[in-house]
Structure formats: C-alpha cells, structure tokens
Amino acid sequence: MRAGYALVLTLLTGCQADAGTLEQALDDSLARQDYRLIVRAGRGEVAPGIPAEAQADAKARCGVRYLDGLGDVIRPEQKEEHAKLSAYAAEYNQRMLAHCPGGAPLEK
Template sequence: MNVFHQLAGFAALATLLGCATAVTESAGSPQPLAWVTAAVVEEDIARAIGRGDFRLLTFPGRGVAIPGIPAAEQAAAQQLCGVRYLEGTGDVIHSEAELPLRQQVRRYTEHYNPAVYAACKSRRLPR
C-alpha cells in the first residue's frame, strides 16, 4: 500500500470518527469508543470495501491480534490487507463505563474483520 492510500485511509477514518458523538463520563473526559454505539457494522464494511480500504481492525498492545480472523491466518492477513489500530483500545481499561464499550468494539471487529478480509483476499485473486 502506498503512502497516498495510507493517507486517504487515515483521512477517511478521521472523518468517520469526527462524526461520532462523544460520550462523556462523570469525570468529564471524552470517551474515545463512543463511536461504536452509533456504528452500523454492515454499512461500515460496505463503505470500507467501496473505498478500497481493506485494513483489518486491531487493538494496540504487545502483539497484533486480529479479532475474527483465525490465529493461523493472522500473519498472512496482516501482510495482505494491513491493519488499523483502534484508538482508545490499549491494554488498560480506564473506567467501569469503558468496559461495555470495549466489549461492543470487540464484537464489532469480530464481524467487520472476516467480511473485509474476504473482500481483501478476493481482490488479490487473478480474474
């Protein structure tokens, strides 16, 4: 993937996340995972594939684990399609309010990744 595609993907992600309504906790800090409450995974899959953005969603941490992709295929999937780290999903959960959002993001990625991975693989097949 060239730099232009990476920048275009980043711009699209920033636009998508910028449209989400921020949920605030009682302490007043914004909740970076609030986007998932309004997300429609099927629409996001179609939009990503339509843009040619086949990056798989993952979480920052010690290693790259791609939810929804079998462990034996993850290295190949990462190399073929690339990955996009989701902001606000590191190793630490900062509040009780964050846990249900994290769980919802996990379910979202478990649905999103297999569909985008299938499209990623099919675009690489000779026609």
C-alpha cells in the first residue's frame, strides 16, 4: 500500500514514473497475491491497457482496484497528471494480466 501512495505522490508532483517504480509496485502486489487491475473510477470502470472486448473477462479474473487521481472527470489543470496515471495504469494492467488466476493472458 505504501508503494502505491509513494507512486501517486511521485506522479502528482510532476515527476515521471520510472520503470523501477512500476517494477516495485508489481513486485509488491505479486508478493501479496494481489492481482487486481487498476480501473478508472467512474462509469464503466475501464481498465486502461486492456482491449475493450476483454474488459469484462479481465476484471472478473483479476478483480479491480482504484488509483487515487484516476477518474473520468478531468479538470484542465489535471490533464498532464491524468495522462501519466493512465499510462502507468495501462502498463501495470498489461503486465499484471499475465499473473491473474483463471487462465492464460488475454490476447490483444
């Protein structure tokens, strides 16, 4: 959980999330056997990085969680931070999908 807060703080202060931060977050989640995908808060709970036709299956297999600051309402001054969070969530989800129980990774 601390890694998630540290990541959000890093992203919101304008620093780019590096590969090490993503790797650490994945490692921490896997160590806890937490395979949940990051979804965008709001209608539809879209999981960035997962093809539209695979959303329902991926979310059912892996479960979902939210990332502070990643919602479907974006103020003009939040566009850059939201884009960074979306890119992070997409990469995280694509990589986490391979570890979800209940089947092989979904095809893109």
